[in-house]
Amino acid sequence: MSQQPLVLVVDDFQDNREMYAEFLAYQGFRVIQAANGVEALDQAFKNRPDIIIMDLSLPVMDGWEATRRLKADERTHGIPVVALTGHVMQRHSKGAIEAGCDSFVAKPCLPDQLVAEIRKMLSPRSSSAVKAEG
């Protein structure tokens, strides 16, 4: 029996982070959390999650930088990163893709929508980057 996918949820806003974590756990995913970019890198290198939900506006180290580092490291460069942000300006989504994000989801994003996105990213046919609707 295969293990449930491990999801790393990175968000500095605790309520949102824990809401997604709770719902993902409710949906059967294993969930680990990080409140900033540095923590996200630590968790990613340590636990090697199957997918990373990355808020972009983060303290200490922002999501773009963290994503660049993850994609630059051979240990983590294969892990899909779904950018999640309240900034819906074009440049944000574009910057996210450039930083190496595989997908982009705009806030507000209902827990159901996020789960749907995660499942889509984890399915064997679409491991590559898919641009989400803004």
Added chain:
Amino acid sequence: MARPAPSSAAQRPVESSALARLALAEQLIASDDSTECAQRAVDWLAQHAGAKAVVCALLDPETHELRPLAGSGVTPAQLKRLTVHRDEEAHPIAFALSRSAPIVFDNGKARAAAPFGPGPFIAVPLPVDERPEARVGILLATPPSPALDRAARWLADVLGQKLVHLRAARRLMDSEHRLQRDRDFLLSVINSVPDPVLLTDTEGRIIISNTRADALFVTREEQSEGRQRAVALNNMLFSAALSRQAIDEPEAARRELLLVNPTEGSDLLFELLSATVQHPREGTGFVSVLRNVTDLRAATEQIEENYRKLKIAEADVRAERDRLDLIIDSVADPILVTDPSGKILLMNTPGERLFTVPEGSTDELQRAVRTNDAHFTSFVSNVFLSGTSARFRGEIGLTDPEANRPLPVEAISGKVMSEHGEVTAVVTILHDRTEALEKARLYEQLERASKELQEKVREATAELVRRNELLQRQAIELEQASQLKSQFLANMSHEFRTPLNAILGYTSMLLQGVNGEMTAPQKRNLARVDSNAKHLLNIINDLLDISRIEAGKMPLHLEQFEVPTLVGELLAEVEPLIQKARLSASTELAFELPPLSSDRQKVKQIVLNLLTNAIKFTPDGAIRVSAGYDPDRDEVTISVSDTGIGIAENDQQKIFEDFRQADDSVTRQYGGAGLGLSICRRLSNMLGGRIAVESKVGAGSTFTLRVPRQGRR
């Protein structure tokens, strides 16, 4: 010549002398000389007639004295003693001359008269037959004898005739000689005349001419043809002139005659003076003197020409002088000419106004003139002392004597130099500087005013620049403020989203029963939380759209799409709302609708907004979506019509403004931020299209979007 006669001669018979006579006669005929003839005759008489001494004397035709011509048997001294005048009638020999026959003197007194001593002698006049007045001489012989008498008588005839003849011949020769001499003298006189002189007959033939005349009128055969022709022409001209004269004015007169110089071919002008000469033998002739006046004429013409030139030059000079005077007088500035002592030699009228005192003038005026004079003299003396420069410039403060006002003048002087470099005069022109000074003063004022003006302009410009800078700064600040506002809105929307995300997320989770099932009232109320949270999100999204459009941060994504498909999607999206509002919906799509090339998402957003508005403001009735194509404008139209409350005409523009609804009142019936139509207007503008409304209160509204079929970025 006396010589002793031979002693035997007296004994010869007379008859034997016939042969001797013939011989003598032949000798006498052959001889032209009277002395030779006389000598032969006396010698013959001594030889053939027994004369011991013979003398032949000739009567001088002018003095009428007897001169011994030849002698025989006498000494030269004896011969010389014979001097008798024909009219000494007392003298035997003079007496014998007047006789018509030989005479023998034998008395003592008469014998003494003979040149050859006492003794009888015979005197025979020569020739015997002639009248005493015609006697040419006498023959004296001694001693007388009948033979001698006969011989002497014959000889006297022969010799007398011969001597008469010779004398006549001699006289003729002499007169001819004298005539020739006179003629030569006359000719030399004529030739010495420098003018051609001619004597011509009535036919015009030249009788006498001098060498000058010959040069003109006579030619020789060997001379050139040209010369011959010239001479012929001259003759013709001359004859014509003479004949005209003879007809016109027979008296001596002058006239001009043009001839040709035969040597050079040039024209020669003569003055012809001719006079008629009446000659008893030769008849009428003309004496003509030609005076060469060619040079004279040329000289005269030259003199006339020179005189004419002189006249013209004089007139020119006079005109020049008049003109100069006129110019000097017409110059408004005073002009003065002064001599080295400073005395004014000449001045024009304006000068006189300053430096002369008119009669009956006031003391004041006289004083002004004297002062002017003093100033001017001082200036001129400076000019004379000014060294080598020919020009001198200075300023003099004069007074206008008539106007009695100060007259500042600029004086410019030029020195008039003699050949030796001495200053003979000074010409000064005075130029009134009053006007110039006034102009300078005005100019200074003008310049000062101009400077002030410039200063003011500069200040104004600086102020303008300052204000401009202020405006620019304000514009920048405004721009920054606008950007800050947009940025603020963007930030705010983000900040709104984060909590909304949590609200919506947790609400969704609760409604899904993640935290256990809820009661029906709980669910109903939670659904209202969810609905309001979503409404809030919509408002925030609208605000974000407005700020993005204002900030120019709304990019266009052109793509080609089919309008019917879009309409289908839209109706599907609003289907729940239509059903909820219990409205009916329909579509009306044109048969030939070309694909639209535009920003699909923005077209969709606009029409969706119109649809939600239509549903919102239509309490009951129907909603209709139509699509068409306007080929004239190449535009696609999408209209949303409803049967709702409608919009008053004066509100129809207001509704497209930001944050506006038709009903502005606080107690308005319908909710919404009032941003929807404003966003629609802005978006349609972005697409190059526009949005319009047709409505009546209570009769529903039709909103029509028109977008170009082919959109442009």
